[in-house]
Amino acid sequence: MSKLKIKRGDNVIVTTGKKGLKGATGEVIEVIKKEGRDPRVIVAGLNIVKKHVKPSASNPQGGITEKEASIHISNIALVDKDGKAIKVGYKIEGDKKVRINKKTGETL
Numbered sequence: 359m360s361k362l363k364i365k366r367g368d369n370v371i372v373t374t375g376k377k378g379l380k381g382a383t384g385e386v387i388e389v390i391k392k393e394g395r396d397p398r399v400i401v402a403g404l405n406i407v408k409k410h411v412k413p414s415a416s417n418p419q420g421g422i423t424e425k426e427a428s429i430h431i432s433n434i435a436l437v438d439k440d441g442k443a444i445k446v447g448y449k450i451e452g453d454k455k456v457r458i459n460k461k462t463g464e465t466l
Contacts, residue, residue: 362389362397362431363446363457368466370401370434371443379405379429383437390428398428405429436466 364370364386371383384401391397407427413420435443438459445460457466 362391364389364399364431364434364436369437370399371437371441372401372404372429372433373435373443374433375429376405383441387426389431397431399431399434400426400428401434402426438462438464 366386366389368386369383370386372379372381374380382404384404386399387402388400389397390399403426405427406424408422408424411417411420411423436446438444446466447458447460448455449458449465450456451465458464459466
């Protein structure tokens with residue numbers, strides 16, 4: 359599995375997708391990497407779907423709940439402080455490998 363350039367806690371923008379989703383920004387809650395599948399991310403407050411839940415001991419009422427669905431990692435990009443999408447590169451500083459903004463050279 360290759361290393362991903364997006365991590366939990368990063369602010370991202372949706373570059374492609376549904377009409378209401380494209381251009382929206384949010385914070386990455388979770389990065390999903392599974393063997394043999396493409397990586398996906400869950401972004402807070404974006405790609406909300408309704409899920410029908412059966413009644414259970416923990417939720418005796420059941421009903422319809424809303425939750426964030428995952429977005430393919432190729433459809434999002436990191437955001438800089440100006441709110442624009444950026445490309446991520448790597449640079450070695452001392453004995454640490456750090457992420458940098460490819461355009462400005464700033465560390466992330």
